[in-house]
Amino acid sequence: MKKILLPIILLASFMACEQEHATTSEIVIDDTDFEATDWTTDSHSNDAAPNFEEVFEDNAVKRLDLVITADRWEAMLDDMTSLYGTFGTGRGGNSFSDENPIFVPAEVFYEGTQWYKVGVRFKGNSSLASTWNSGNMKLSFKLDIAGI
Structure with a gap:
């Protein structure tokens, strides 16, 4: 198997897993x-x-699965609300935030190959x-x- 790069252009599939009560700031991992x-x-x-041939194959859309627990997904959405206001309400919050959204652990x-110790967050500014x-x-x- 060759090393692959994981660019943003890959199609992501999101699945919620079992409930978990820890958020990023509460997680302590002794690994x-x-x-x-x-x-x-x-x-x-x-x-x-x-x-590069694997990542940028001309005739294929690659699938990258991100698995985020329901509680961690909710923490990400709550953080976005605190940064930018209520979802879908126009300019309900800051139109721009100097803070980055939180990272949460994900799989x-x-x-068929898993990457461990992955953090995921929403990306972008304006x-x-x-x-x-x-x-x-x-x-x-x-x-x-x-x-990596």
């Missing part, structure tokens, strides 16, 4: 013994050459505020993948 047995140098290392899957305030749930995401 000193963490070992991802399914990772390889080709799939998860900066030492492998990027496989990421691509063609475009994010405009989309949120117009009531459009087509919001961009930023991924932070540990070790």
Whole structure:
């Protein structure tokens, strides 16, 4: 398997999982013994050459699954409300915020391979505020993948 880049252009599918009561600020993970047995140098290392043919294949739409628990998704929406006002109410809140939305832990899957230790948040500045305030749930995401 070749190392793949995960650009924003990949199609994402979002699934809510079991309820969880911790938000990003409450999560403490002791992973000193963490070992991802399914990772390889080709799939998860900066030492492998990027496989641009895989990522930018001309005749395919790639699928990247982001799994965010229902509680974490709700925390993301609550944070957006505090930054930009109530969803879909025009200019109900700040039209621009100097703060970035919160990151929450997520699981990421691509063609049967999982990336662990991934943070996801809404991405954008004025475009994010405009989309949120117009009531459009087509919001961009930023991924932070540990070790990559």
